[in-house]
Amino acid sequence: MLNSFLFKHIDNSPLIVFRIIFGLLCFLESVGAIFTGWVTRAFVEPKFTFTFIGFEWLQPLPGNGMYFYYLIMGIFGFLIMIGYKYRFSVIMFTLMWTTTYLMQKASYNNHYYLLILLSAIMAFLPANKYYAVDAKQNPKIKSNSMPQWCRWVFILQMFIVYTYGSIAKIYPDWLDGTVMKLFMYGKKHYLIIGDFLQQEWMHYFLAYGGILYDGLVVPFLLFKPTRKIAFFGSIFFHLFNSIVFQVGIFPYLALGFSLFFFNPKTIKNIFFKKKEFYNDAEIIEPKFKKPLVALFAVYFIIQIALPLRQHFIKDNVLWTEEGHKMSWRMMLRSKAAHISFKVKDKKANKMIFVKLDDYLSKKQKRVISTHPDVMWQFAQRLKKEYAEKGQDISVFITCNLSVNGRPYEKYIDPEVDIASVTWSAFKHSEWILPSKLD
Numbered sequence: 001m002l003n004s005f006l007f008k009h010i011d012n013s014p015l016i017v018f019r020i021i022f023g024l025l026c027f028l029e030s031v032g033a034i035f036t037g038w039v040t041r042a043f044v045e046p047k048f049t050f051t052f053i054g055f056e057w058l059q060p061l062p063g064n065g066m067y068f069y070y071l072i073m074g075i076f077g078f079l080i081m082i083g084y085k086y087r088f089s090v091i092m093f094t095l096m097w098t099t100t101y102l103m104q105k106a107s108y109n110n111h112y113y114l115l116i117l118l119s120a121i122m123a124f125l126p127a128n129k130y131y132a133v134d135a136k137q138n139p140k141i142k143s144n145s146m147p148q149w150c151r152w153v154f155i156l157q158m159f160i161v162y163t164y165g166s167i168a169k170i171y172p173d174w175l176d177g178t179v180m181k182l183f184m185y186g187k188k189h190y191l192i193i194g195d196f197l198q199q200e201w202m203h204y205f206l207a208y209g210g211i212l213y214d215g216l217v218v219p220f221l222l223f224k225p226t227r228k229i230a231f232f233g234s235i236f237f238h239l240f241n242s243i244v245f246q247v248g249i250f251p252y253l254a255l256g257f258s259l260f261f262f263n264p265k266t267i268k269n270i271f272f273k274k275k276e277f278y279n280d281a282e283i284i285e286p287k288f289k290k291p292l293v294a295l296f297a298v299y300f301i302i303q304i305a306l307p308l309r310q311h312f313i314k315d316n317v318l319w320t321e322e323g324h325k326m327s328w329r330m331m332l333r334s335k336a337a338h339i340s341f342k343v344k345d346k347k348a349n350k351m352i353f354v355k356l357d358d359y360l361s362k363k364q365k366r367v368i369s370t371h372p373d374v375m376w377q378f379a380q381r382l383k384k385e386y387a388e389k390g391q392d393i394s395v396f397i398t399c400n401l402s403v404n405g406r407p408y409e410k411y412i413d414p415e416v417d418i419a420s421v422t423w424s425a426f427k428h429s430e431w432i433l434p435s436k437l438d
Contacts, residue, residue, distance in 0.1 A: 011264035023081025030074035083132020111250035166214035319435035
């Protein structure tokens with residue numbers, strides 16, 4: 001039963017088209033980061049970056065190095081698109097993208113994380129066996145088919161992403177339109193649609209539409225009678241997000257997944273009219289069937305379990321941020337904060353206020369004021385810097401935080417020396433004061 005489901009071969013047209021779209025988007029994401037100034041803001045202008053904790057050894061290349069780094073990633077994206085040295089290209093893109101992702105988190109975005117997962121999955125897929133330079137140079141690998149699991153691995157991945165995204169939105173500030181109102185207020189300057197986005201009914205439409213879309217899009221795409229409705233709904237949903245929220249390649253990547261929900265013959269007839277349609281439905285077991293099944297089983301168990309860790313950490317993730325990343329909590333809240341750092345020389349018993357402008361970029365200052373892990377990292381950096389000058393210091397933080405327009409509340413215990421505490425990714429930091437959120 002499992003063999004017939006996973007290893008039955010079907011026409012590979014959806015995978016081939018997706019490879020082209022995926023490679024193109026990888027190219028645009030990489031090269032676009034250079035020309036939009038993102039690389040400059042994230043890596044060149046800051047004096048240092050906040051890496052993911054434990055990856056401090058990953059540092060940006062000096063000078064113009066990061067521009068060349070992203071250009072090389074863009075080249076690998078292009079090679080994925082045309083299917084040249086496909087396996088090598090997608091592995092190299094995965095490694096380079098993962099490295100740059102771990103290298104900085106001031107610009108954390110869910111689709112950056114998703115791109116790591118997808119590019120890693122693509123490395124296992126036979127996506128270069130048709131309409132690819134590899135297949136043209138080596139006709140022996142040319143094929144019109146793929147095992148059915150190649151389709152389902154994407155469907156399951158996106159089902160996890162959307163389902164968690166939908167569930168995360170079911171909380172009071174989202175349901176009463178508060179969050180969407182705050183989001184839309186920042187878009188009031190948009191031409192033509194700015195005033196339209198300020199309407200109360202629109203806030204409720206977007207809030208509840210987001211919950212319903214995320215929760216239902218995969219089942220509706222799987223069910224033939226609702227497939228076209230879901231597809232056209234996806235076009236509206238993702239184009240709206242692209243225009244209003246400007247979330248990079250994710251809307252177009254998400255639309256690309258729709259390929260795997262339609263009949264492969266439909267995809268073949270649209271994109272490859274001269275291609276011979278595969279309909280033999282052979283069951284071909286790979287040599288490494290058991291390791292492959294075990295690998296993806298473990299992978300999906302982790303994908304299902306990782307977003308649940310927030311429920312085992314004390315307090316509300318909206319307040320603490322603990323368990324937020326890699327949990328598909330997409331565009332859920334609006335935060336504002338006032339923060340200051342004080343350094344105390346233990347020997348001289350002297351207190352000094354830290355001028356954040358001397359250390360951080362504008363984006364880094366925004367991130368550090370609402371993310372305790374970044375506060376902790378900065379405290380460690382200050383401690384190290386002063387130690388190099390022969391001073392033993394304590395670092396104290398005063399921070400007041402507002403979540404979703406609520407009144408400001410004390411966020412960090414001002415009596416705790418943040419430089420002396422340890423950090424745990426799976427445990428609550430007691431120096432984060434309790435919240436009053438529902």
